[in-house]
Amino acid sequence: xxxxxxxxxxxxxxxxxxxxxxxxxPPELSTAGHRMLAILVFSVVIWMTEAVxxxxxxxxxxxxxxxxxxxxxNMSNPSKMLGTSGALKMALAGFSSTALALVGAALFIAxxxxxxxxxxxxxxxxxxxxxxxxxxVLAGVIFTGFVLSFFVPSTTARVSCMVPIVxxxxxxxxxxxxxxxxxxxxxxxxQADSIWNVGIKTxxxxxxxxxxxxxxxxxxxxxxxxxxxAAAPFAIIMxxxxxxxxxxxxxxxxKEIAGGREKIAQELAALGPMKSDEKKLLIxxxxxxxxxxxxxxxxxxDTSSTTxxxxxxxxxxxxxxxxxxxxxxxxxxxxxxLFGVGISLGSAILSTKAGAWIAQExxxxxxxxxxxAVTIIAVMALFLILIHLGFxxxxxxxxxxxxxxxxxxxxxxxxxxxxxxxMVMILQYTICFGFILPVxxxxxxIAYSTETFEVKDFIKTGIPLTVLAYxxxxxxxxxxxxxxxxxx
Numbered sequence: 001x002x003x004x005x006x007x008x009x010x011x012x013x014x015x016x017x018x019x020x021x022x023x024x025x026p027p028e029l030s031t032a033g034h035r036m037l038a039i040l041v042f043s044v045v046i047w048m049t050e051a052v053x054x055x056x057x058x059x060x061x062x063x064x065x066x067x068x069x070x071x072x073x074n075m076s077n078p079s080k081m082l083g084t085s086g087a088l089k090m091a092l093a094g095f096s097s098t099a100l101a102l103v104g105a106a107l108f109i110a111x112x113x114x115x116x117x118x119x120x121x122x123x124x125x126x127x128x129x130x131x132x133x134x135x136x137v138l139a140g141v142i143f144t145g146f147v148l149s150f151f152v153p154s155t156t157a158r159v160s161c162m163v164p165i166v167x168x169x170x171x172x173x174x175x176x177x178x179x180x181x182x183x184x185x186x187x188x189x190x191q192a193d194s195i196w197n198v199g200i201k202t203x204x205x206x207x208x209x210x211x212x213x214x215x216x217x218x219x220x221x222x223x224x225x226x227x228x229x230a231a232a233p234f235a236i237i238m239x240x241x242x243x244x245x246x247x248x249x250x251x252x253x254x255k256e257i258a259g260g261r262e263k264i265a266q267e268l269a270a271l272g273p274m275k276s277d278e279k280k281l282l283i284x285x286x287x288x289x290x291x292x293x294x295x296x297x298x299x300x301x302d303t304s305s306t307t308x309x310x311x312x313x314x315x316x317x318x319x320x321x322x323x324x325x326x327x328x329x330x331x332x333x334x335x336x337x338l339f340g341v342g343i344s345l346g347s348a349i350l351s352t353k354a355g356a357w358i359a360q361e362x363x364x365x366x367x368x369x370x371x372x373a374v375t376i377i378a379v380m381a382l383f384l385i386l387i388h389l390g391f392x393x394x395x396x397x398x399x400x401x402x403x404x405x406x407x408x409x410x411x412x413x414x415x416x417x418x419x420x421x422x423m424v425m426i427l428q429y430t431i432c433f434g435f436i437l438p439v440x441x442x443x444x445x446i447a448y449s450t451e452t453f454e455v456k457d458f459i460k461t462g463i464p465l466t467v468l469a470y471x472x473x474x475x476x477x478x479x480x481x482x483x484x485x486x487x488x
Contacts, residue, residue, distance in 0.1 A: 009051025017042040017064075026357065032072040032082065033354035039064050040349055040400060047396040054393065055334035058341040065091035065348060075352065090351070094343030099212030102304040103205045103339050106153035108311040109285070111330035113152050115322050116277045119161040122147060124268040127169065128261070134181055134252040141166060141185055142239050145192030151285045153202040155193050156332070159443040162189045167450060168267060181252035183453035187461055190447040191242050197394075197432040199235025201227035202292060202303065205339055209398035210428035212343050217350055217406055220421045224292035224303050230422075231429060233480055234472055241468050249461050277321050284310050284321075335395070342399025349403045359407030368408065369415040373487045376412055377423060377477045380405060381430040385466060388434060394441060398431050422486025426477065433469055436462040
């Protein structure tokens with residue numbers, strides 16, 4: 001079924017692109033803006049259907065922007081064409097973003113963690129302290145996801161580290177792979193990582209997309225600590241709810257596994273003493289975490305710059321945690337392609353005023369001009385949760401939707417006192433959800449590939465989790481975030 005949808009995706013995307021292109025341009029929309037809307041809808045179709053790989057989709061989108069915008073009138077001088085050279089600069093603008101630099105550097109750190117095995121050691125160390133009661137093991141898996149979120153700034157890398165460890169625990173415990181115990185452990189690995197993508201700014205690439213737009217379009221930089229102060233309570237509450245939802249809906253067959261602690265300790269002992277590279281990486285990671293957390297407090301250096309310095313040190317002669325050759329095969333270069341093009345796409349939607357036109361239509365349709373900040377969050381968060389069901393990449397979803405969210409909030413702010421920056425940040429939290437279907441996030445698919453649970457199991461726990469997450473968003477919007485002043 002999925003393959004059939006994928007085969008239909010590209011022709012459908014092209015058809016939709018052509019249909020939108022031949023429709024009359026609304027009077028209040030420029031030709032370039034009209035064509036950007038066509039490119040946006042085309043992008044959403046091929047991303048939702050996974051018609052082509054994300055790197056290939058990036059090339060298609062850049063090509064469309066270069067030629068469709070290049071043959072459109074220049075917005076600043078309508079008597080002349082923008083030209084393919086000028087349009088290509090717009091298509092490549094995302095690759096000069098500081099957010100892209102941070103994502104690239106984060107992928108290097110994740111590669112270093114996997115290369116040295118430090119991520120595995122941290123995970124096993126935590127699990128070795130929790131005992132053999134199944135509810136303790138579940139709590140340990142969730143807590144490990146939280147800790148790794150600080151040190152491994154890649155969701156896919158964190159889950160890729162945790163899955164073999166948890167599968168090893170299931171094997172040494174002698175528990176069947178198709179047991180409820182195995183199922184809730186692997187579901188917890190994926191869901192805990194999605195939750196802490198919200199809690200920590202550097203935990204996920206999609207956060208960098210949103211922050212890039214906030215910085216470029218709203219002229220505001222959100223520090224690592226500011227993000228953590230705002231988002232951590234949500235992630236803590238949801239981690240606790242994840243624990244209780246999984247135990248309630250899929251209670252494990254046993255309460256305790258005999259010899260469990262010893263078996264985990266054996267796995268840790270098999271790693272041997274910490275190697276020199278692990279020690280160097282741990283020191284670098286802790287120092288980097290300090291710089292992230294004290295940005296604008298102890299020093300003026302931004303997150304992207306300090307992370308690039310750390311990555312450079314990892315490959316410097318004398319420190320030698322890894323070489324460039326070792327890095328090349330471990331980096332998802334396609335992720336960087338998608339990220340850069342996503343930022344370019346969103347920036348072009350805003351600069352051609354296409355985002356403002358969509359926003360005006362949304363605001364008028366839902367009467368958001370007269371709505372309160374809480375109502376605006378409720379409507380837009382629900383919209384983002386529903387549309388995420390069709391996306392396999394939160395990065396792609398952020399690229400397509402955050403520019404529109406910015407435009408909607410800017411339009412509504414003309415009538416209601418809103419903190420646009422703070423509300424965009426909250427809406428970005430909902431983009432991180434992806435709790436319902438395995439295909440909604442790469443980390444879900446990694447966990448699903450273990451064949452320890454069925455799609456229905458993920459949905460069974462994912463729907464209540466999504467409903468609870470939505471309610472927590474509304475609760476914090478009415479209380480904590482209002483007190484922090486990030487709503488209005």
